[in-house]
Amino acid sequence: MLVFEFKAYAKPIQFAAIDDAIRTVQFIRNKCIRFWLDNPYVSKYDLSKQCAILAAEFPFANELNSMARQSAAERAWAAISRFYDNCKKKVGGLKGFPKFQKDNRSAEYKTTGWKLADDRKSITFTDKKGIGRLKMKGTRDLNFYQPDQIKRVRLVKRVDGYYVQFCIQADREEIIEPTHRTIGLDVGLNHFYTDSLGNKVENPRFYRTGEQKMKLSQRLVSRKVKGSSNRRKARVKLGRVHLKISRQRKDFAIKLATCVMASNDVVVYEDLRIKNMVKNHCLAKSINDAGWYQFRVWLEYFGKVFKRITIAVNPAYTSQECSSCGVIVKKSLSTRTHVCRCGCRLDRDHNAGINILNSGLATVGHTGSSVLDTGNAWGDLPSTVVGENLQQQGGSLSQESSSL
Template sequence: MLVFEFKAYGKSSQFTAVDEAIRTAQFVRNSCLRYWIDNKKVNKYDLNKYCAVLAASFPFADELNSQARQASAERAWSAISRFYDNCKKGTPGKKGYPKFQKDCRSVEYKSTGWKLADDRKSINFSDKKGIGKLKLKGTRDLHFYQINQIKRVRLVKRADGVYVQFCIDVDRKENTEPSGNTIGLDVGLKEYYTDSNGVTVENPRFLRKGEKVLKRCQRRVSRKTKGSKNRGKARQILGKQHFKISRQRKDHAIKLARCVVQSSDLIAYEDLRIKNMVQNHCLAKSINDASWYQFRIWLEYLGKVFERVTVAVNPQYTSQECSNCGEVVKKTLSTRTHVCKCGCTLERDFNAAKNILSRGLGTVGHTGTFALDASNALGESISTLAGEILSQQIDS
């Protein structure tokens, strides 16, 4: 499934209608969740039927396209099914009991309620909300895909405007020749990552660089009267600055992951639990600014696209063990050089990256130079999922 995004342009009255459609989608989703709480043994199909009851009871709900109402009910059911799955798996901690949504920013249409223009440069929404025709501007070309391949259309509201997303049913595969290289990655705060070849990539620190502007925008918001139009404008400017930083992080993660995947046949990295790591209030800000989890997500996705092997290994003692002899050399976080009795002296992250690669190769077997068929097989069977435990995936 590919998701193409375009910036939408229209009149202010049209964007007001988009806001109304999003609020209606939130109402349907929360109403379905309340229906599930109040009634026992409610399944996905019962929630879809309940959408018709809501449309008959509330005129503003009837104005939204029927399949858009069903998509909102499916959102409620996805939260419910996630809660059920966590309970069945015995996930430690909170199980994620479904909550009512307070700030919905998107509405989703299925196969009806919209029509794409022949030139693929505009889209017309035909439900009773009155959104009408919106012009599209983006870098993707929709002429390569048939209309029946577009399974969902989303209207997403962001800090800098409204966007239209097209969910296209197509498998993305790119054939590349095996490179014969294997690599281990150790992420950090000083350098973004250090690989098993000793190559380091600088940490861009987008939040730290933009913090001065963010603080100035935040002060402007604080000075304005609550509920005033000036405060709303100041909040919009602040939101744009945060959105800019998030885009910078995403762009950096995608480009870096693509370079790593294209240059290596096997990529080993640490199976870090970022949620637990950010509980350290001294490092939480820097860890979130580094966006390690987003980098991992794109590594795994592009690994499937380019048919590469991605392995998440246990991070325990990767910095303490000697990559030469295996001896455990205890060191604090401030100690940046690994010195072992065997005479091995390496930079701390370089030593950890070599240990990560060794564990990755121990998981899938020593690979050497991959043949294309073997690479395909490994890419389908060994690629790990973000947030999953490695040992459970290998056993399964």
């Protein structure tokens, strides 16, 4: 599934209609959550039936397209099913009990309620909300895809405007020559990662860089009177700072993951539990600022695009074990050099990168060796050979950036 995004241009009255549609989606989702709380044994289909009841009871809900109402009910069921799955799997800590939404910023249409122009540069929403025709500008070209390939159209509100997203049923594949290279990545805070060859990539620290500007913007918000237009403008300014940091971090992860996957046939990395690591309040801000999870998600995505192998290995003792003789050399976080009695002396992260690579190649075994020799069977192995579902290890890669 491909997601293309375009900036929407329209009149203020049309943007007000989009806001009304987004509020209606939030209303239907919260009503479905309330219905589930009152009737705990309802199913996904019962929530879908509830949409028709709400449309008949509330005129503003009836103005929204029927499939958009169904999408709102599906959002409610996604939260409910995720809570059930976490309970069955006995996930530690909070299980994610479904909550009422207060800050919804998107409305999703399926295959009806919209019509794309012949030149693919504008879209018209045909439901009773009165959104009408929206002009679109972006770098993607929709002319390569048929209208029946578009399975979702999403209206997204951000602090810098409104966007139209198209979810297209298509697979992206790129054929590139095999490099016959393998690499192990050890992510860190001093450097974003250190590979098994000793190469290091600097940590950009986007949040730390923009933190001073963020504090000034937050101070302006706190000084304004609640409910005033000046406070609303200050909140928009603060939201733009957050949005810029989010986009910088995403752009860095995409470009770096593309470079890594295009330059190597096998990439091995640690199967880190970011959710547990951020419980350390001394390092939580720096860990979240690094964006390791987002980098891993894009690594696995481009692994499928380029037909490369990505392997997640157990991070236990990768920094303590000697990459030369295998002896455990205990060291604290402040010790940045690995020194072993066998004579091995390496940078701590370089030693960890070698251990990660060796662990990954041992997992692949003879299959990995044969793949390296042929260079034609990269699609035979799954993108992630070891490790669990990504959704259990951190936040999801949302299509929406945070805004105020």
